[in-house]
Amino acid sequence: MGKQFATRAENYSEWYNHLVEKADLAEHSAVKGCMVIKPYGYSIWEKMQQALDQMFKDTGHENAYFPLFIPKSFFSKEASHVQGFAKECAVVTHYRLKTAPDGSIVVDPEAKLSEELIVRPTSETIIWSTYKGWIQSYRDLPLLINQWANVVRWEMRTRLFLRTAEFLWQEGHTAHATAEEAVEETTRMLDVYADFAENWMAVPVIKGRKTANERFAGALDTYCIEAMMQDGKALQAGTSHFLGQNFAKAFDVKFTNKEGKLDYVWATSWGVSTRLMGALVMAHSDDQGLVLPPKLAPYQVVIIPIYKGLEELEKINAKVEEIRKSLIKKGIRVKYDNRDTQRPGWKFAEYEFKGVPVRIAIGPRDLESGTVEVARRDTKEKEVLQMVDLDNKIAHLLENIQDNLFKKALSFREQNISRVDTYAEFKKVLTEKSGFVMAHWDGTPESEERIKQETKATIRCIPLKQEEADKKPGVCIYSGKPSEQRVVFALSY
Amino acid sequence: MGKQFATRAENYSEWYNHLVEKADLAEHSAVKGCMVIKPYGYSIWEKMQQALDQMFKDTGHENAYFPLFIPKSFFSKEASHVQGFAKECAVVTHYRLKTAPDGSIVVDPEAKLSEELIVRPTSETIIWSTYKGWIQSYRDLPLLINQWANVVRWEMRTRLFLRTAEFLWQEGHTAHATAEEAVEETTRMLDVYADFAENWMAVPVIKGRKTANERFAGALDTYCIEAMMQDGKALQAGTSHFLGQNFAKAFDVKFTNKEGKLDYVWATSWGVSTRLMGALVMAHSDDQGLVLPPKLAPYQVVIIPIYKGLEELEKINAKVEEIRKSLIKKGIRVKYDNRDTQRPGWKFAEYEFKGVPVRIAIGPRDLESGTVEVARRDTKEKEVLQMVDLDNKIAHLLENIQDNLFKKALSFREQNISRVDTYAEFKKVLTEKSGFVMAHWDGTPESEERIKQETKATIRCIPLKQEEADKKPGVCIYSGKPSEQRVVFALSY
Numbered sequence: 001m002g003k004q005f006a007t008r009a010e011n012y013s014e015w016y017n018h019l020v021e022k023a024d025l026a027e028h029s030a031v032k033g034c035m036v037i038k039p040y041g042y043s044i045w046e047k048m049q050q051a052l053d054q055m056f057k058d059t060g061h062e063n064a065y066f067p068l069f070i071p072k073s074f075f076s077k078e079a080s081h082v083q084g085f086a087k088e089c090a091v092v093t094h095y096r097l098k099t100a101p102d103g104s105i106v107v108d109p110e111a112k113l114s115e116e117l118i119v120r121p122t123s124e125t126i127i128w129s130t131y132k133g134w135i136q137s138y139r140d141l142p143l144l145i146n147q148w149a150n151v152v153r154w155e156m157r158t159r160l161f162l163r164t165a166e167f168l169w170q171e172g173h174t175a176h177a178t179a180e181e182a183v184e185e186t187t188r189m190l191d192v193y194a195d196f197a198e199n200w201m202a203v204p205v206i207k208g209r210k211t212a213n214e215r216f217a218g219a220l221d222t223y224c225i226e227a228m229m230q231d232g233k234a235l236q237a238g239t240s241h242f243l244g245q246n247f248a249k250a251f252d253v254k255f256t257n258k259e260g261k262l263d264y265v266w267a268t269s270w271g272v273s274t275r276l277m278g279a280l281v282m283a284h285s286d287d288q289g290l291v292l293p294p295k296l297a298p299y300q301v302v303i304i305p306i307y308k309g310l311e312e313l314e315k316i317n318a319k320v321e322e323i324r325k326s327l328i329k330k331g332i333r334v335k336y337d338n339r340d341t342q343r344p345g346w347k348f349a350e351y352e353f354k355g356v357p358v359r360i361a362i363g364p365r366d367l368e369s370g371t372v373e374v375a376r377r378d379t380k381e382k383e384v385l386q387m388v389d390l391d392n393k394i395a396h397l398l399e400n401i402q403d404n405l406f407k408k409a410l411s412f413r414e415q416n417i418s419r420v421d422t423y424a425e426f427k428k429v430l431t432e433k434s435g436f437v438m439a440h441w442d443g444t445p446e447s448e449e450r451i452k453q454e455t456k457a458t459i460r461c462i463p464l465k466q467e468e469a470d471k472k473p474g475v476c477i478y479s480g481k482p483s484e485q486r487v488v489f490a491l492s493y
Numbered sequence: 494m495g496k497q498f499a500t501r502a503e504n505y506s507e508w509y510n511h512l513v514e515k516a517d518l519a520e521h522s523a524v525k526g527c528m529v530i531k532p533y534g535y536s537i538w539e540k541m542q543q544a545l546d547q548m549f550k551d552t553g554h555e556n557a558y559f560p561l562f563i564p565k566s567f568f569s570k571e572a573s574h575v576q577g578f579a580k581e582c583a584v585v586t587h588y589r590l591k592t593a594p595d596g597s598i599v600v601d602p603e604a605k606l607s608e609e610l611i612v613r614p615t616s617e618t619i620i621w622s623t624y625k626g627w628i629q630s631y632r633d634l635p636l637l638i639n640q641w642a643n644v645v646r647w648e649m650r651t652r653l654f655l656r657t658a659e660f661l662w663q664e665g666h667t668a669h670a671t672a673e674e675a676v677e678e679t680t681r682m683l684d685v686y687a688d689f690a691e692n693w694m695a696v697p698v699i700k701g702r703k704t705a706n707e708r709f710a711g712a713l714d715t716y717c718i719e720a721m722m723q724d725g726k727a728l729q730a731g732t733s734h735f736l737g738q739n740f741a742k743a744f745d746v747k748f749t750n751k752e753g754k755l756d757y758v759w760a761t762s763w764g765v766s767t768r769l770m771g772a773l774v775m776a777h778s779d780d781q782g783l784v785l786p787p788k789l790a791p792y793q794v795v796i797i798p799i800y801k802g803l804e805e806l807e808k809i810n811a812k813v814e815e816i817r818k819s820l821i822k823k824g825i826r827v828k829y830d831n832r833d834t835q836r837p838g839w840k841f842a843e844y845e846f847k848g849v850p851v852r853i854a855i856g857p858r859d860l861e862s863g864t865v866e867v868a869r870r871d872t873k874e875k876e877v878l879q880m881v882d883l884d885n886k887i888a889h890l891l892e893n894i895q896d897n898l899f900k901k902a903l904s905f906r907e908q909n910i911s912r913v914d915t916y917a918e919f920k921k922v923l924t925e926k927s928g929f930v931m932a933h934w935d936g937t938p939e940s941e942e943r944i945k946q947e948t949k950a951t952i953r954c955i956p957l958k959q960e961e962a963d964k965k966p967g968v969c970i971y972s973g974k975p976s977e978q979r980v981v982f983a984l985s986y
Contacts, residue, residue, distance in 0.1 A: 027623075027626075029559070029560045029619070029623065030564065030567065030619070030622050030623070031560045031562045031563070031564060031610065031619070034560035034561070034562060035560070036557070036558065036559050036560065036623055037557055037558040038557055039555035039556065039557045039638065042555070042556050042557045042558055043555065043556070045558075046556065062532035062535070062536065063532065063535050063536070063539065064529070064530055064531055064532045064535045065529065065530040065535055065538075065661065066522070066529050067522045067524045067527035067528070067529065067659055068527070068612075068643055068645065068659050069524045069527060069583075069659070070524070071523065071524060072590070072598060072600075074523065075590075075598070076597075076598040082590070082598055086589065086590040086591060086592070086598065087589055087590075087591075088588070088589070089588065089589060089590050090562075090585045090587075090588055090610070091585060091586065091587040091588070091589075091590065091600050092583045092584060092585050092586075092612065093584065093585075093586045093587065093600065094583075094584040094586065095581070095582065095583055095584070095647040096579065096580055096581070096582060096584075096647065097565070097568075097575070097579040097580075097582050097584065097611070098579060098580075099579070104569075105565060105568070105569040105575055105579065107565075107584050107586065107609055116600055117524065117583070118590070119561075119585065119612070126522070126523070126524070129523050130520075130522065130523070130529055133520075139834070145532060149643075150561055150642075150643065152561065154588040154589065166560055166561050166562070168558065341632070
């Protein structure tokens, strides 16, 4: 506990892995590439789900559930889609095991499927094959559906939360009568994601569009939110796709419009995943452990008694029960750790490591003076507070911490965005400073690809909003050809 | 809509299928054996999940997530477990597709897994292999974990919700220091399930133990709740297993007890699934459509305006907005359907078919007299109510409907439980009356198996509680050998 692991400066990657595993968020499973999400980590994910789910419902979406398996032939119907996912598909070929003559358990060769099933890496194909039965007329549109599910994309090199063979996510799949409505939905959901990232995760994001190279397989346009981690790398935290009529054409989904004419339906899809857990850890945590934004922390407050002997503890217990009730009444999530098997110092370190936003310590002298010691995890500041009106003080403090985390992350990002005009400068910044680099690009996949090969930096997005200076035309740092605006380059997760 | 489909008396099975599909609960997918859960159906499932999840948390459980895939070797470690599930396993053998020379998409033979992966049919094996890393001492116990997940059990003959290749469920997996604690947990969760079935679903259940024949593969004891459907058949609505030390031994999970000695850990597992959706439909619905208990209905109240012309509609809209707000404030889920594209009669039939517990109709004359017409779905009774205090009246009515549905189902079950003392009577009741049959059984798998072969009736459970008369010893209806108590026989889903 404490400092017995790599600091961010020493080894960022090791620091991250240690934190995720030792703070009980997740661990590698015995199944290659798959993770186990542990109760403490899952509790954060549940809070993310609840907040997002409410935002989806508030924007008119309903949840549904579609099959885990996709017939290979469905998967192949949209050409660029299958090309994009073919190399990472888990394939079910048989449906039975049997006992071999030597007593071992083997796959029964007689139970071979006539058509292989793909474990969904994403559900556009199975969903659009279903929508064919649901959509006949403009009256059936828009169809606004979301699914919470597990998906599988086979990965050889995995990292907990950031890249795993199986992960949890939500995928929205909507159908519209016009291209305009579909584009509007695409950006609406991008805004929902940005809102969630900034106001719940306290992670500032840049909204933008992907280049053609980086688009979702099957999309006409991919929008994304990009966040900066503490090592200066970018993490794509959510994507929203305008799919045009590609999937409607692949699955022959037509509708009668108001004029009585048949047309193909317009589509969007959008998703965020347990990857957000990785972003949360990497955006705020420090060398002493996790730092969780109050809105997503399993416990927002931990109360620890400082005592000698059970008689003192009992007195403290009685007082804490009052405090606990008043905090719960305020909607605050509180844990009281009065286990007699661990010392206060051990508990302090434990909850610091687990990122609990506020710690309240209370001892016999506090009982006398009507005070408690309150420590905040983000700045590590401590103060002695009167118990009077403590619930309001703590509620206010939690808001303050949430706010502070966002501002700190925003300030870090601003300090780590560079503007460069030459390729030499570009490479220098990437090597020496890292962070996001705003630079001109000629708009061709060729320049983009060469820059990626030579520097590993990719175009994270073409920002939707940017400062006046960045919107001005210029020349591409690589080719010297004309460029309309600067784009965001970065190394990324 | 209305009566243009089979009644329960005409064809119970067709009635069920029609209801599930046309009331937008679920449909068969293009993937053999897998279903699509539609938004209306999923919304009911979400409410089931929320209620159960809270009950699990209130009894000290936390959620976590374990991998979808289970290595074949893990699966084989507990002998009876693999025997129980081997015949219905989806097996992943490859992890990549590729484009064949003819342009078609094929499984890449070079991407064959060195060890096949089973798509989880249940997670005991992967979870206990994980628990080995989590449990060292009695201080780590009990470990009380639940998982919400999809599972796959290959089925050739499927029925929506009742038997599908993929279904959604929750599976609790707990670890304990003693057999007594594990048994206590097993029955505690059985009680939670019974509480949920009776108080949320309004479905009365009989709690009992399964015979050895019907036990979960790997369990020492399986407890279940059994519900009676309107055709008299039994539906197993939830199971809770005492697993002894079987999985701890298979995965070598030992702990140091308080005396400092090493011992294997004691286990339970328990689950309910989307099967509950089938039970819900079959327990309450009638020949006019779904009948939903208010606690699980997506909308508890639908309000329908009766009007001529938009001017009248606008006046009604204004009044309904007041009503709607007061109901929402009371925590009631309300839908106001003022679409001008459908007539009131169509809407009445639609919401009756969808099982909305309460319908409020409001027209111009109601505005004048300060009244509304309120119709309840369960009894189809209508009454005109003064708008004054309407929120409380509706809240009370919803409680009344919830209560009435349970009582009606309980009374139906009581009328359809028979007590027989001879095999001839037994067969007669099964053929002529159906329902549950309380009869003596000698406790041997042989008699149980023969009765099943000859009548298709199985022992649903050995009830935990029963009337004095049933607890008395008697003689087995099949063998004439001594029997300690009557057990519940029935045809089942």
